Amino acid sequence: MTRHEFEVAMTCEGCSGAVSRILNKLGVETFEIDLPKKLVWIESDKDVQFLTEALKKSGKEVKYVGTK
């Protein structure tokens, strides 16, 4: 399992709530969201492109930071 760090342009609890619902729906095993820092950590074996596309469904800007 790899731990990936993404920067997602979230500004409120609605935004982070939307992101976590998307990840839940995907069946992503483990994730953590830091709203003030606009960071999302995902532990998954799925590839980065798949995860990026999924996060982009929220309509927010998504940037892959790297493995953390």
Added chain:
Amino acid sequence: SASPLMSVITIHIEGMTCNSCVQSIEGMIPQKKGVMSAQVSLTDHSGVFEYDPLLTTPEELREAIEDMGFDAFLPVTNS
């Protein structure tokens, strides 16, 4: 000046808490095929969408909003 192939649907949306949520939906949904416009209201918890009924359906719009991570409900029709 509405064209004959344009319908309007109001969809109830839960889970939006700020203007950024509103802008995300207003930015994403009109990218869908058949959607002409989206006007989302944070205070009313709803969005008004103009769409071409030949290209998309209210149910598809509802699903697109759900895919973005919000709860979306179509109006109950009194028939």
